[in-house]
Amino acid sequence: MRVILASPEAKVWSVRKHIPLGLGYLAAVLREGGHEVMIYDAAIEDVGVEYYLDQAEAAGRPYQMIGVTATTPLMPDAWAMAQMGKKRGLHTVMGGPHLTIMPLESLSAPHDEYVDYVFKGEAEYSFLELINTLDAGRLPGVIPGIHFKRNGEIVASPESPMIPDLDALPFPAHALFKIDRYTNLQPLTDGLDVDARSFTILTSRGCPYKCTFCSKPVTGDTWRARSVDSVIAEWKWLVNGLGATEIGVTDDIWNLKLPRAKDLCRRLIAEGLNTVPWVTVHGMKVNHTDLELFQLMTAAGCKRVGFGVENGDENMLRNVIRKGQTLDQVRDAFANAKAADLQTMGFFIFGMPGDNEETMEKTIQLALELDPKLANFMLAAPFPGTVMYDMIEEGGEVFADNWGDFAIHEQKSRFTMNENYDSDLVIKKWREAYRRFYLYRPERVVEKMMFKENWTNLPGTFAQIKRFFIGAKDQEPTPAAKKSKPVAA
Numbered sequence: 001m002r003v004i005l006a007s008p009e010a011k012v013w014s015v016r017k018h019i020p021l022g023l024g025y026l027a028a029v030l031r032e033g034g035h036e037v038m039i040y041d042a043a044i045e046d047v048g049v050e051y052y053l054d055q056a057e058a059a060g061r062p063y064q065m066i067g068v069t070a071t072t073p074l075m076p077d078a079w080a081m082a083q084m085g086k087k088r089g090l091h092t093v094m095g096g097p098h099l100t101i102m103p104l105e106s107l108s109a110p111h112d113e114y115v116d117y118v119f120k121g122e123a124e125y126s127f128l129e130l131i132n133t134l135d136a137g138r139l140p141g142v143i144p145g146i147h148f149k150r151n152g153e154i155v156a157s158p159e160s161p162m163i164p165d166l167d168a169l170p171f172p173a174h175a176l177f178k179i180d181r182y183t184n185l186q187p188l189t190d191g192l193d194v195d196a197r198s199f200t201i202l203t204s205r206g207c208p209y210k211c212t213f214c215s216k217p218v219t220g221d222t223w224r225a226r227s228v229d230s231v232i233a234e235w236k237w238l239v240n241g242l243g244a245t246e247i248g249v250t251d252d253i254w255n256l257k258l259p260r261a262k263d264l265c266r267r268l269i270a271e272g273l274n275t276v277p278w279v280t281v282h283g284m285k286v287n288h289t290d291l292e293l294f295q296l297m298t299a300a301g302c303k304r305v306g307f308g309v310e311n312g313d314e315n316m317l318r319n320v321i322r323k324g325q326t327l328d329q330v331r332d333a334f335a336n337a338k339a340a341d342l343q344t345m346g347f348f349i350f351g352m353p354g355d356n357e358e359t360m361e362k363t364i365q366l367a368l369e370l371d372p373k374l375a376n377f378m379l380a381a382p383f384p385g386t387v388m389y390d391m392i393e394e395g396g397e398v399f400a401d402n403w404g405d406f407a408i409h410e411q412k413s414r415f416t417m418n419e420n421y422d423s424d425l426v427i428k429k430w431r432e433a434y435r436r437f438y439l440y441r442p443e444r445v446v447e448k449m450m451f452k453e454n455w456t457n458l459p460g461t462f463a464q465i466k467r468f469f470i471g472a473k474d475q476e477p478t479p480a481a482k483k484s485k486p487v488a489a
C-alpha cells in the first residue's frame with residue numbers, strides 16, 4: 001500500500017523544528033513490510049500535504065492511506081488533515097499521544113465522518129497489521145489498540161503491551177526526513193550550531209516516575225532500554241551514514257540506570273563518536289546522576305544537559321508535583337554538571353495547583369541560584385489523562401476552549417482551582433521570572449546580545465521579547481475566557 005504519514009503543525013513550538021521520530025519508526029516497519037511510505041511534516045514544508053497527494057495522483061501512483069499523528073494541541077490541525085484525506089478517498093488513520101488518551105473522541109461526531117481508524121499506544125506492529133489486512137482486501141478484526149466503527153458501533157481492541165524488545169525494531173527511517181529543513185534541537189541554542197543536521201535518537205522508552213503534570217500515555221510507566229550495542233549502531237549510522245552534526249537524546253529518562261548511561265558514554269568515546277555534539281533534549285532526572293556520569297558525558301561529546309527542576313518549594317515538589325527528587329539533589333546535579341563543563345538548562349513550571357506567591361517566588365529564587373545557561377519557565381497545562389487534570393476537575397475548572405489552547409508556550413493560564421489559586425498572579429510571576437532571569441542581570445543581557453541568532457532573526461527576537469517580557473492583552477486570561485466551557489471535541 002502507498003501510505004503518507006503526516007504530522008500537522010499548530011505553530012505551538014515555533015522556535016525549533018524536530019523530526020517526528022514516531023513517524024520514522026512507523027515508516028521503517030511499514031517499509032520492511034513492503035509498503036511505500038512518505039513522511040510529511042507540516043512544520044518544515046512550504047506546501048500543504050495536498051501537493052504531494054496531487055503529485056502522486058498525477059504520476060498514476062496515488063496514496064491510498066493517510067496516517068496522521070498528534071499531540072493534544074495539534075488535534076484541530078490533525079483533524080483537518082484527516083478530513084482532507086477522506087475527501088480524496090483515502091483510508092484515514094490517526095495515532096499518537098492524544099489519540100492514545102482519547103481514542104473515542106475522534107470516532108465521535110463530527111470526526112467519525114472522516115476518521116476511519118484510531119490507534120492507541122505504540123503502533124509499529126499493529127499499524128502494519130491493519131495495512132496488511134486492508135491490502136489483502138479483508139476487513140480488520142482484533143488488532144491491538146485499534147478503534148474503528150462498524151455498523152455505527154465503535155469496535156475497540158485492547159491495547160497491546162508496550163513493545164518489550166526495542167532492539168527488535170528497525171531503526172527509524174531517518175533518511176525519509178528532509179533533514180536540511182530542521183533546525184538544531186535547543187531553543188536559544190547559544191554556542192551550538194544553529195544550522196546543524198540534527199537527528200534525534202531514543203535509547204529507551206517509558207519512565208517509572210509519576211509526575212502529576214506529565215502525560216506519557218504512549219511510552220508508559222515501564223522503562224524499556226535498548227541495548228548499548230543497538231544504540232551505538234544507530235548513532236554510527238546517523239553520524240557516518242547520514243552526516244549528523246548534532247544528536248538529541250529524547251528519552252523520557254535515559255539515565256534511569258546509571259551504569260548503563262555510563263556504558264553508553266564509554267562506548268561513544270571508544271567508537272570515536274564523541275566528535276559530534278549531543279544534548280539531552282528533554283532533560284535528565286537529577287537523582288540518577290553523579291559527577292562521573294557528567295564527566296563521561298562531556299568526554300563523549302555531550303554539550304548541554306537539561307533538568308526538570310519544576311518548583312523551588314520542597315512541599316510542592318513532593319506532594320503536588322510528586323517529582324521524586326529533592327532540592328538538594330537538584331543543586332548537586334547542577335553543581336556536578338557545571339563542574340564537568342556541561343552547559344545546563346533548567347525547566348521550571350509556574351501555576352501548578354497549590355502554587356502561590358510564596359512558592360512561585362521560591363521557584364524564581366532557585367532559578368537565579370542554580371543559574372543555568374538556559375532557563376525555561378513554563379505555564380502548567382493540565383493535559384487530559386494526567387493526575388493534574390483530575391486534581392483540577394475535582395476542585396476547579398479547566399477553561400481552555402479548544403485543544404490548541406494546551407500549547408505550553410501559549411501565555412495563558414488554563415484553569416481555576418479555588419479561591420486560593422490566582423491565575424492572573426501565575427501569569428504575572430511567570431513573566432517576572434523571565435524578566436528577573438534574563439533582563440535584570442547585565443551579564444545575561446550582554447550574553448544574549450552576543451548571540452548571533454538574535455540579530456540574524458530579528459522578527460523572531462522581537463516575538464520572543466513580546467511573548468516573555470511584555471505580553472499582549474489578548475494573551476492574558478480574561479474573565480470571559482474563565483467562564484467558558486471546558487474542552488469539547
Ligand code: B12
Pocket residue numbers: 012013016017018019020021022023025026066067068069070071072073074093094095096097098101119121122123124127202206213214215216217218219250251252281282383384406407408409
Ligand atoms: C521529542 C519530543 C518533542 C519534540 C519533537 C516533537 C516531534 N516533532 O515529534 C519537541 C521538543 C518539538 C516537542 C514539542 C512538544 N511536545 Co513533546 N515530546 C517529545 C518526546 C520526549 C518524544 C517524542 C517521541 O519521539 N516519542 C517516541 C515515539 C516512538 O512515540 P510517538 O511519537 O508517540 O509515536 C508512537 C505512537 O504514538 C504511535 N503513533 C504516533 N503517531 C501515529 C500515527 C498513526 C497513524 C498511528 C497509527 C500511530 C501513531 O506509534 C508510534 C510508534 O510507536 C515525547 C515524550 C514521549 N515519551 O513520547 C514528548 C511529548 C510527545 N510532548 C508532549 C508535549 C505536550 C509537547 C508540546 C505540545 C509542548 C508544547 N509546546 O506545548 C509540543 C508539541 C509539538 C508537536 N509538534 O507536537 C507530550 C504530549 C502529551 C499530549 N497529551 O499530547 C509528551 C508525551 C511529553 C509528556 N510526557 O508530557 N516534543
Ligand code: SF4
Pocket residue numbers: 207208209210211214215216252253285308
Ligand atoms: S516528567 Fe519526566 S520523570 Fe516525571 S514522569 Fe514524566 S518523563 Fe518521568
